Amino acid sequence: MILPIFLYGSPVLRQAALPVDVAAEDREKLQQFVKDMVETMHKADGCGLAAPQVGVSKRILVVDGDELQEKYPELKGFHREMINPEFTFKSEETTSCEEGCLSIPGVDADVSRPNVIRISYINTDFQQVEEEFSGFAARMVQHEMDHLDGVVFTDHASPIRKKMIAAKLLRIAKGKSHPSYKAKIG
DSSP, X not given: OOOOEEOTTOGGGGSOOBOOOTTTSOHXXXXXXXXXXXXXXXXXXXXXEEGGGGTOOXXXXXXEOGGGXXXXXXXXXXXXXXXXXXXXXXXXXXXXXXXXXXXXXXXXXXXXXXXXXXEEEEOTTOOXXXXXXXXXXXXXXXXXXXXHTTOXXXXXXXXXXXXXXXXXXXXXXXXXXXXXXXEEOO
């Protein structure tokens, strides 16, 4: 099922998401929700999506790098679904790269992020996993992890870039943005 993507200005994007109580959750419903997130991400031509972006304040994210493999060959087959992800390591070395976001259509900004990260999470088979990511895969995961903490990529932009995009952000928050995918402010 395609879910609406909540746009900049929606309060859910600024809230820290709650951990998923995996023991208490209906596992089939949780797995279906994650599938719906993946379907929504693909329909919107995105490479990542966090649960708050579809209006659910839970610590769940999905990433899929297959569409980016032409530019980043190392992303071929890179697809993860993470429940309750947590950083266990971030490298001191960083790289700056342009980012965009389905919740902030038509806006981009350079963001500096650690090159290498390690994440502990629960997969959709409900197994605990710890993995290390580098390069653009690390960037994708960090971008979505930010959403789980109520942070959007423009928060990391330089002060001058923030001034340059302020009018666009205001237009999105006022509902004057019309992306090609199912979206809402709420």
